Amino acid sequence: MLKRAFFSLALASAFALAACQPAQKTAAPTAIKTITIATIAYNYEGKTVYNGATQTVIDQGWLAGELKKRGIELKFEGVSGAVGGPQINEGFAAKRIDFALYGDFPALIARSGGVDIRDILSTGQGNNAYLVVRKGLNVKSIKDLKGKSIAIHHGRPWELTFQKLLDANGLKVTDFKIYNLNPQAGFAALASGKVDATFTLSEALVQQQKGAGDIIWSTKEAPLSWKMRTGLFARKDFIDDHPDLTQLVVTAYVKAAQWQSEEANKDQVLQIASRGSLPVELVAQDYDDPRVPWRDRFSPLIDGFYVEHFKDVAAYTYANKLVQKNILVDDIIDDRFVVPALKELKLETYWTPQNPVTQ
Numbered sequence: 001m002l003k004r005a006f007f008s009l010a011l012a013s014a015f016a017l018a019a020c021q022p023a024q025k026t027a028a029p030t031a032i033k034t035i036t037i038a039t040i041a042y043n044y045e046g047k048t049v050y051n052g053a054t055q056t057v058i059d060q061g062w063l064a065g066e067l068k069k070r071g072i073e074l075k076f077e078g079v080s081g082a083v084g085g086p087q088i089n090e091g092f093a094a095k096r097i098d099f100a101l102y103g104d105f106p107a108l109i110a111r112s113g114g115v116d117i118r119d120i121l122s123t124g125q126g127n128n129a130y131l132v133v134r135k136g137l138n139v140k141s142i143k144d145l146k147g148k149s150i151a152i153h154h155g156r157p158w159e160l161t162f163q164k165l166l167d168a169n170g171l172k173v174t175d176f177k178i179y180n181l182n183p184q185a186g187f188a189a190l191a192s193g194k195v196d197a198t199f200t201l202s203e204a205l206v207q208q209q210k211g212a213g214d215i216i217w218s219t220k221e222a223p224l225s226w227k228m229r230t231g232l233f234a235r236k237d238f239i240d241d242h243p244d245l246t247q248l249v250v251t252a253y254v255k256a257a258q259w260q261s262e263e264a265n266k267d268q269v270l271q272i273a274s275r276g277s278l279p280v281e282l283v284a285q286d287y288d289d290p291r292v293p294w295r296d297r298f299s300p301l302i303d304g305f306y307v308e309h310f311k312d313v314a315a316y317t318y319a320n321k322l323v324q325k326n327i328l329v330d331d332i333i334d335d336r337f338v339v340p341a342l343k344e345l346k347l348e349t350y351w352t353p354q355n356p357v358t359q
Helices: 009-020 053-060 062-069 084-093 104-112 158-168 183-191 204-210 236-241 243-261 263-273 280-287 304-319 338-344
Strands: 034-044 047-050 073-079 099-103 117-122 130-134 149-152 177-180 197-200 213-218 230-235
Touching: 034 084, 034 243, 047 053, 047 073, 053 062, 053 243, 062 073, 062 243, 073 084, 084 099, 084 104, 099 104, 104 117, 104 230, 104 304, 117 236, 117 243, 130 183, 130 204, 149 158, 149 183, 158 197, 158 304, 183 197, 183 204, 204 213, 204 280, 230 236, 230 243, 236 243, 243 263, 243 338, 263 280
Parallel strands: 034 073, 034 099, 149 177, 149 197
Antiparallel strands: 034 047, 099 230, 117 230, 130 197, 130 213
């Protein structure tokens, strides 16, 4: 078993408070003056820019305009990728944010801890993970690394992918010397020769470009279901009190997904994505997977493939004691808002639902 990295005591306390609040008498929803959406953000040319679809939502201006008609201000809370999950969970627990775009692991950890959130939209076909070995090491596969050292950040979404890779090759975690390091520390250890390999996300492409290591495997060689998934999450109390506003937010992100998925906008999408840690040519390399058409890469559908993935993550996080209780898919996914958005935008057949059996 991997040793687990848990959130701070402050965050655990926030979860406990969220779970133990006394029941309140039913009251009319209070008027909303502001809607806050949290997501990963970067500093680019002296200003804050946001990850993926959120930047498109901002650029399109449709959501801000619709909310303004109702006297509501739209705000965005940017978080660093290094602390994105815990910070977003704290925001949800404190009811400082209403919506967030982030990954499957931290969302399930929040839900298990008593923070009542729901996944209301998929944000695409998933993120790749990479196995990078130090320069000059003569290995070709994960099997060749048996007995050697690997850096991986425990409790992060790509941990499940790593376990799947081990299982597929008949290996166990105990076959390696595992170091619990965040991606930045893992890359530094790799470059200095203190570890033989690191398992992480697309920043691996930068390390290979710098000559610090060589990528010997990625999820492009694995079933699509092995990729990390992200979604648009919302507080359940907000959804229950303001389904009309929730629908506006979902529709805005579906509009953004349509724009991203159009071939004519491909270069702009890559440019927006390159404002983070990867130059545009490496973003294009990371996105290049012949199995996933450009349009479907940004599919917002909560289909069988998406639901099955969350079942898999829920089972893994519970079995490996990352969460206190097993989360049922019905306790985290709420697909009521996607279909009306597709219908309003006349996109009912635009994206192809994925069948988990074929993945």
